[in-house]
Amino acid sequence: MNTVINVIVENTTPASPLIGEYGFSAQLLIDNHNILFDTGSDSALFLNSAAMGIDLSLVDEIVISHGHYDHTGAVLSFLKRFGGRQIYAHSGIFPRRLISRAGGQIIDIGCKFGYQEAIDTGAEFVFTDTFTEIHPGVYLTGQIPRLTDYEDVGGDFVFEKDGQLHKDLLPDDMAMLVDHPEGLIIISGCSHSGMVNTLEYCRQKTGRSKVLAYIGGTHLMNASQARLEKTIEAINMYQVQKLIVGHCTGFYAAAELFKQLGRQRVIKMDAGLKYIF
Ligand SMILES: [Fe+2]
Numbered sequence: 001m002n003t004v005i006n007v008i009v010e011n012t013t014p015a016s017p018l019i020g021e022y023g024f025s026a027q028l029l030i031d032n033h034n035i036l037f038d039t040g041s042d043s044a045l046f047l048n049s050a051a052m053g054i055d056l057s058l059v060d061e062i063v064i065s066h067g068h069y070d071h072t073g074a075v076l077s078f079l080k081r082f083g084g085r086q087i088y089a090h091s092g093i094f095p096r097r098l099i100s101r102a103g104g105q106i107i108d109i110g111c112k113f114g115y116q117e118a119i120d121t122g123a124e125f126v127f128t129d130t131f132t133e134i135h136p137g138v139y140l141t142g143q144i145p146r147l148t149d150y151e152d153v154g155g156d157f158v159f160e161k162d163g164q165l166h167k168d169l170l171p172d173d174m175a176m177l178v179d180h181p182e183g184l185i186i187i188s189g190c191s192h193s194g195m196v197n198t199l200e201y202c203r204q205k206t207g208r209s210k211v212l213a214y215i216g217g218t219h220l221m222n223a224s225q226a227r228l229e230k231t232i233e234a235i236n237m238y239q240v241q242k243l244i245v246g247h248c249t250g251f252y253a254a255a256e257l258f259k260q261l262g263r264q265r266v267i268k269m270d271a272g273l274k275y276i277f
């Protein structure tokens with residue numbers, strides 16, 4: 001099972017003319033499937049894919065990891081440019097989502113497109129609220145059970161319903177996994193469910209305990225040292241060979257992972273990088 005992962009959007013990039021943009025987007029070429037996983041927050045998807053020689057018109061389908069703006073920001077412009085596609089997502093990506101910043105300012109961080117706007121371009125939704133095989137050996141987790149007592153969603157997120165604000169536990173957060181002969185490849189947007197919960201659910205559903213690579217955002221930017229230690233223990237227990245982390249991982253968490261797990265296993269994810277498994 002040949003798997004190529006091109007990171008198109010990430011907060012940082014090592015080289016011009018690629019640009020860094022807060023968010024995440026990767027193209028996955030798995031056998032003959034061309035999948036766009038998330039789209040970043042704005043227009044880096046288009047600038048960077050052109051610079052990387054990636055023809056986005058060849059993308060067959062889109063996967064949305066969760067309904068935050070930094071993963072959904074270019075969905076509508078993509079659909080308007082290239083036409084409707086099948087979109088895999090949890091049905092709970094659309095609520096109005098907010099976060100309060102220092103100084104009391106409340107900003108909108110929800111999904112950057114509406115259901116009907118996408119449908120109007122010819123897009124079709126496939127809601128994967130539970131574990132689903134979308135191609136042979138390629139799965140979406142759907143909602144991930146929260147089992148650990150030391151992981152949280154990584155911020156004071158709220159959503160608005162009927163004029164009221166409610167705590168947002170990001171039930172729509174899901175990961176994609178490839179059942180590669182050498183181990184699972186897990187791609188996550190932000191890991192709001194918790195990296196360890198995500199690893200555990202992937203193990204439970206596939207029966208495989210070896211992870212070839214965990215790629216994406218891990219939302220450890222606000223994690224305590226205790227949570228980091230437990231996460232590192234779990235990374236060893238699940239035999240994660242490569243940890244390709246960026247976006248909402250945060251510098252200090254990435255540095256701790258690098259220090260404790262070493263440069264053979266921990267790689268800083270950047271826009272423009274390609275991984276072949
Ligand atoms: Fe994010």
Ligand SMILES: [Fe+2]
Pocket residue numbers: 066068190192
């Ligand atoms: Fe997020």
